Amino acid sequence: MKPWHAAFLTLLLLAGCKREQRQYRLDPAIAESLDRVEVLPVGINGRPPRVITITGDPYRTNAYQLSQGKRLYAGFNCQGCHADGGGGTGPALMNGWWRYGPDAVSIFLSIRDGRPNGMPAFRDRMTPEQIWQLTGYIQSLGATRASGAAPSRNDAMQTRPAENRAPAMSRLPSPYEGGP
Amino acid sequence: MRRLLPLLSAGLLAGCTGWQSALAPRGPVADDLHGLFWLFTITCALVWLAVMLVLLAALLRRPPDGKARQERAMQHSARAIGGAVAATVVIVAGLTVASFLATRSISAHAEDALVIRLRGYQWWWEATYADPRPDQNFITANEIHVPTGRLVRIELAAADVIHSFWVPNLSGKQDMIPGRANSLAFTARKPGTYRAQCAEFCGLQHAHMALHVVAEPPEAFERWRTAQVAEAARPHGPEEDEGRRILESKACGACHTVRGTQAAGNLGPDLTHVGSRQFIAAGMLPTTRGSLAAWVADPQSIKPGSNMPMVPLTADELQAVSAYLTRLR
Numbered sequence: 001m002k003p004w005h006a007a008f009l010t011l012l013l014l015a016g017c018k019r020e021q022r023q024y025r026l027d028p029a030i031a032e033s034l035d036r037v038e039v040l041p042v043g044i045n046g047r048p049p050r051v052i053t054i055t056g057d058p059y060r061t062n063a064y065q066l067s068q069g070k071r072l073y074a075g076f077n078c079q080g081c082h083a084d085g086g087g088g089t090g091p092a093l094m095n096g097w098w099r100y101g102p103d104a105v106s107i108f109l110s111i112r113d114g115r116p117n118g119m120p121a122f123r124d125r126m127t128p129e130q131i132w133q134l135t136g137y138i139q140s141l142g143a144t145r146a147s148g149a150a151p152s153r154n155d156a157m158q159t160r161p162a163e164n165r166a167p168a169m170s171r172l173p174s175p176y177e178g179g180p
Numbered sequence: 181m182r183r184l185l186p187l188l189s190a191g192l193l194a195g196c197t198g199w200q201s202a203l204a205p206r207g208p209v210a211d212d213l214h215g216l217f218w219l220f221t222i223t224c225a226l227v228w229l230a231v232m233l234v235l236l237a238a239l240l241r242r243p244p245d246g247k248a249r250q251e252r253a254m255q256h257s258a259r260a261i262g263g264a265v266a267a268t269v270v271i272v273a274g275l276t277v278a279s280f281l282a283t284r285s286i287s288a289h290a291e292d293a294l295v296i297r298l299r300g301y302q303w304w305w306e307a308t309y310a311d312p313r314p315d316q317n318f319i320t321a322n323e324i325h326v327p328t329g330r331l332v333r334i335e336l337a338a339a340d341v342i343h344s345f346w347v348p349n350l351s352g353k354q355d356m357i358p359g360r361a362n363s364l365a366f367t368a369r370k371p372g373t374y375r376a377q378c379a380e381f382c383g384l385q386h387a388h389m390a391l392h393v394v395a396e397p398p399e400a401f402e403r404w405r406t407a408q409v410a411e412a413a414r415p416h417g418p419e420e421d422e423g424r425r426i427l428e429s430k431a432c433g434a435c436h437t438v439r440g441t442q443a444a445g446n447l448g449p450d451l452t453h454v455g456s457r458q459f460i461a462a463g464m465l466p467t468t469r470g471s472l473a474a475w476v477a478d479p480q481s482i483k484p485g486s487n488m489p490m491v492p493l494t495a496d497e498l499q500a501v502s503a504y505l506t507r508l509r
Contacts, residue, residue, distance in 0.1 A: 022485070024480045024484040024485050025478075025480035025481060025484065025490070026490070028490070028492070031490060031492065032492060068487075071487070075435075075447045076434070124429055124430055124431065124434075125431055125434035126431055126434065126489075127431055127489045127490065127491055127492065129489065130431075130489055155358055155359065156359075
């Protein structure tokens with residue numbers, strides 16, 4: 001191997017060392033548009049704000065956004081009802097059964113507007129950006145496919161597999177297994 | 181450059197006398213550490229000077245000629261090496277003992293010590309004044325007051341990552357480690373405001389994680405403590421009323437506590453008496469109505485990465501919130 005070959009290869013390798021971009025500040029107009037979801041009349045399923053799709057779904061693919069979601073999950077005491085995702089007073093978030101649909105918009109609406117029988121509305125407690133961060137984290141809890149992005153790990157023990165050991169579940173439950 | 185050099189070094193030295201300098205001790209613990217610093221510096225400088233002189237002598241000396249003289253020189257150097265080893269042992273042992281004696285006062289304890297529990301967050305400080313009388317407890321943030329002449333014991337903890345507490349004018353440095361209880365003691369001799377800085381890299385805004393220690397005479401401290409125990413000031417006038425309503429009904433109250441209102445979150449700093457502190461956002465900006473409004477309007481431009489979100493408010497709402505926050509003295 002000639003020296004310039006080695007130099008070229010090193011440069012090529014270095015090009016791979018791209019650090020994940022963290023977006024701390026949203027343009028106010030974009031932040032506002034994050035609240036505009038198009039939803040079916042039944043209140044389940046719909047289309048997320050276009051800006052999320054255009055920017056490459058950061059709330060599912062960006063480790064910083066997932067970490068913020070994880071922080072909010074603990075900070076707003078989601079554990080109080082949903083435990084580490086295994087469920088308690090509230091339903092589980094990682095067994096593949098979703099009372100109001102598994103898609104991002106359904107989860108976003110569950111958090112923002114609340115759901116009957118106990119799920120409170122967090123509309124006036126979090127900003128839309130924070131609700132999307134939490135949504136992304138909750139989707140990663142019940143993920144069936146490995147992802148390139150994971151939130152930072154816990155220092156203490158938790159009752160679910162570590163998020164960076166994705167996926168939490170190998171497959172979705174089949175209808176014959178029965179639900180909770 | 182030659183003319184600039186004295187100016188530059190004078191400028192650097194001026195940095196050693198300020199409100200955040202170990203070379204301007206303002207308490208007995210800091211005195212001990214200051215003495216230790218000079219003991220180490222002067223001893224090491226003298227040793228270095230001696231080694232350099234011996235080296236210079238060895239370089240300049242002509243090698244001895246003749247076998248007998250060479251043997252005598254060998255005996256000489258054996259004695260010199262033996263002496264140097266002995267001196268090293270004595271100096272290192274002496275410095276170790278001095279260091280032990282000087283740093284003992286950091287973990288001092290007294291019956292009447294004022295106990296403050298300090299918890300590090302990314303990137304601010306939560307201070308709990310733990311009084312034996314439960315109704316005299318209170319929580320504040322980013323600014324602590326201590327009485328002069330009384331031992332203060334700081335119990336250190338961390339909420340997320342490792343931080344480190346260091347008020348150079350008053351005491352040594354101690355890490356704040358999640359899941360581990362550390363503590364540190366100091367006494368402030370003179371009234372004044374001293375700046376502490378997180379001394380362990382803790383993330384993006386590590387450099388903007390400052391704490392202010394206000395040392396004041398016991399009577400003034402007692403007045404401050406009584407004011408801090410009290411509930412938040414009542415709003416005056418319709419604008420401040422509106423500000424309080426917004427703080428309670430919007431996302432502010434989910435993370436911040438203002439005692440005496442419905443805002444009772446515990447993710448961010450306690451704002452009950454935010455207007456009485458000298459700085460906001462852990463030493464970022466001096467507390468004025470303008471800086472409070474700027475911080476609420478766009479925290480991520482002032483302190484990128486901090487966990488304070490940009491809560492959408494109209495211009496009128498922002499006016500009202502900043503008026504109310506200024507009232508919280």
